[in-house]
Amino acid sequence: MLKALIFDVDGTLADTEMAHLSAFNLAFAEMGLEWHWDVPLYTRLLEVSGGKERIRAYWESRGDMPREIGAGAVDATIARLHEIKTAAYEQAVQDGQVQMRPGVLQLMSAAMADGLRLAIATTTSPVNVTTLLKRWIGPDWREHFSVIEDASTAPRKKPDPLVYLQTLQRLGLTARECLAIEDSANGLQAARKAGLTTVITTNAFTAHQDFKGALRTLSSLEGTTLAQLREWHRQSLIS
Numbered sequence: 001m002l003k004a005l006i007f008d009v010d011g012t013l014a015d016t017e018m019a020h021l022s023a024f025n026l027a028f029a030e031m032g033l034e035w036h037w038d039v040p041l042y043t044r045l046l047e048v049s050g051g052k053e054r055i056r057a058y059w060e061s062r063g064d065m066p067r068e069i070g071a072g073a074v075d076a077t078i079a080r081l082h083e084i085k086t087a088a089y090e091q092a093v094q095d096g097q098v099q100m101r102p103g104v105l106q107l108m109s110a111a112m113a114d115g116l117r118l119a120i121a122t123t124t125s126p127v128n129v130t131t132l133l134k135r136w137i138g139p140d141w142r143e144h145f146s147v148i149e150d151a152s153t154a155p156r157k158k159p160d161p162l163v164y165l166q167t168l169q170r171l172g173l174t175a176r177e178c179l180a181i182e183d184s185a186n187g188l189q190a191a192r193k194a195g196l197t198t199v200i201t202t203n204a205f206t207a208h209q210d211f212k213g214a215l216r217t218l219s220s221l222e223g224t225t226l227a228q229l230r231e232w233h234r235q236s237l238i239s
Contacts, residue, residue: 003177009122011183023088049157103221119147123157158186164194185209
């Protein structure tokens, strides 16, 4: 029996990536860096999970990371860039520039009304999660979720399964009793490594990725009912 839905956040609950991209570019400009990420470049960089990790990967790919100043200074620069970027993203969410994806809130409401538990398994920063869900669910948003795992509790980023393994442990449920909802190949790999059946909802930044092994690959959750999710999940257990 399906007992819980486990949601990723960025790209799954909300269309966040354009706001993240704008925030990265604002941070680069504020720090005086002549860097600019366009959509095609950012789409490729999304294959690296985590904002700080993404900055580092890009910097290393440029071949101009200063070795003489030491790793500590590089780490400090990346941390400062990410701090500025996070503040800019928070402001974008508060200004209403980030929308929840179609069907998400309706499905959550239906699940809670039917007795299913909800959980979050993301490797984005906790402030990003709080800013988004407080804006769209309200100040009591945490009460909607039995478990919230994020970058502060699961430091190893997807496709590592840590965040899902910890979510299952805290839920006290087996993977067979849960369904993960993701938007990316890294998320799918992480969920599957934890033994979770996974539904993918693609977006403009992830539609080209390989989702082999997903239970279903959808363009969004709009029109998807809880009854459908239950039936797909049931079929996956007997197939």
